Amino acid sequence: xxxxxxxxxxxxxxxxxxxxxxxxxxxxxxxxxxxxxxxxxxxxxxxxxxxxxxxxxxxxxxxxxxxxxxxxxxxxxxxxxxxxxxxxxxxxxxxxxxxxxxxxxxxxxxxxxxxxxxxxxxxxxxxxxxxxxxxxxxxxxxxxxxxxxxxxxxxxxxxxxxxxxxxxxxxxxxxxxxxxxxxxxxxxxxxxxxxxxxxxxxxxxxxxxxxxxxxxxxxxxxxxxxxx
Numbered sequence: 530x531x532x533x534x535x536x537x538x539x540x541x542x543x544x545x546x547x548x549x550x551x552x553x554x555x556x557x558x559x560x561x562x563x564x565x566x567x568x569x570x571x572x573x574x575x576x577x578x579x580x581x582x583x584x585x586x587x588x589x590x591x592x593x594x595x596x597x598x599x600x601x602x603x604x605x606x607x608x609x610x611x612x613x614x615x616x617x618x619x620x621x622x623x624x625x626x627x628x629x630x631x632x633x634x635x636x637x638x639x640x641x642x643x644x645x646x647x648x649x650x651x652x653x654x655x656x657x658x659x660x661x662x663x664x665x666x667x668x669x670x671x672x673x674x675x676x677x678x679x680x681x682x683x684x685x686x687x688x689x690x691x692x693x694x695x696x697x698x699x700x701x702x703x704x705x706x707x708x709x710x711x712x713x714x715x716x717x718x719x720x721x722x723x724x725x726x727x728x729x730x731x732x733x734x735x736x737x738x739x740x741x742x743x744x745x746x747x748x749x750x751x752x753x754x755x756x757x
Contacts, residue, residue, distance in 0.1 A: 544645045548669035551647025555593035557683030557714055559693065560651050560676065562662055563706035566733040566740065567653045570710045571683070572718070573728035581730040583741035585610040585622045587655050589732050593683045594648035594669075602631060602650055624654025628665035628673055636671020645669055649682045655732045655740060659700065688717040703731065704752035707744070711753060724750035 558571035558580060569581045569591045580599070582590045584606045592599030609630055610622045631650055639645040646669055653664045664676035679697055681689040692713040701709075707729060715722055729744035736742060 544639060545670060548639070548645045548647050552594045552649055552669065552682075553684045555683045557681060557685055557689050557717070558591050558593055558651070559679065559681050559689065559710040559714060560591060560653055560664055561679040561693070561697070561706050561710055562659070562664075562700055563703050563731075564659070564700045565703065565735050566655045566731055567662060567664065568703060568706050568710065568729060568731050568744075569651075569653065570707060570714075570727065570729040570744075572714060572722055572726055574726050576725075579728065581728055581743075583730075583739075584627060584652070585614065586619060586738050587732060587734075587740045588622065588624050588627060589653045589730060589741055591651045591653075591682075592648055593650075594646070598646045599648040599650060602634070602646075602648065605634070606631065606652075624652045624663045624665060628652045628667055631667045632671045632673040634671075635667060635669060639670040651676070651680060651682060653732055655734050657734060685717045689713055692716055703733075704755055707749060707752045708755075711749070724753070 556572045560567060560569050569589060571580060573580055578596055580592055582603050584590050590603050590606055592602060606627055609627060614622045635646055649668050651666050655662050664680060665673060666676055666680055667673050679693050681693060696709045696713060724746040727749050729749055731742055731744060732740045733742060734740055
């Protein structure tokens with residue numbers, strides 16, 4: 530039997546729409562610069578299934594969409610970083626290199642596989658100085674772009690970005706940055722999120738070689754309460 534013919538532009542359009550619908554069901558994530566690094570924060574009621582993670586010494590990952598698919602991307606990123614760091618040097622593992630690898634992988638899957646990945650990911654890297662911070666967003670079709678100061682992805686990305694544009698004014702401390710991120714997410718979701726319902730992590734240049742750490746619920750709650 531002859532296969533059904535689908536125009537290439539229609540096929541790409543259908544795949545993009547399919548992927549966007551899957552991503553839109555995911556809870557939003559915010560990535561923001563603060564004085565000592567970068568904070569990644571989003572709603573996540575699960576204490577075991579993480580959407581944020583460490584890739585290498587000063588490189589972090591965030592993903593939205595289907596958990597199994599962005600978890601596959603996270604693990605692949607760790608393998609990429611470990612192999613490059615071992616073969617060359619720890620300083621050769623960069624956020625830009627990882628973002629390019631993710632872009633190529635997602636672009637290949639989107640173009641050649643039957644089902645595209647229903648995921649979007651962000652990569653952050655910090656260095657000794659605030660000017661060394663780099664943040665990237667990779668979309669389901671492999672589109673790669675850099676992020677300045679802050680970024681958002683997930684179900685209500687546009688509304689969340691608008692809230693952050695209104696609220697962000699220069700680099701502040703970690704507690705203040707988490708308040709801004711949490712307030713923006715709660716505003717667009719129109720719900721009050723308990724301290725245990727958040728997942729947050731930071732890349733902090735004051736921590737030494739390994740700059741990634743997870744933020745505990747008590748610290749998030751203290752930051753929210755400090756803001757009144």
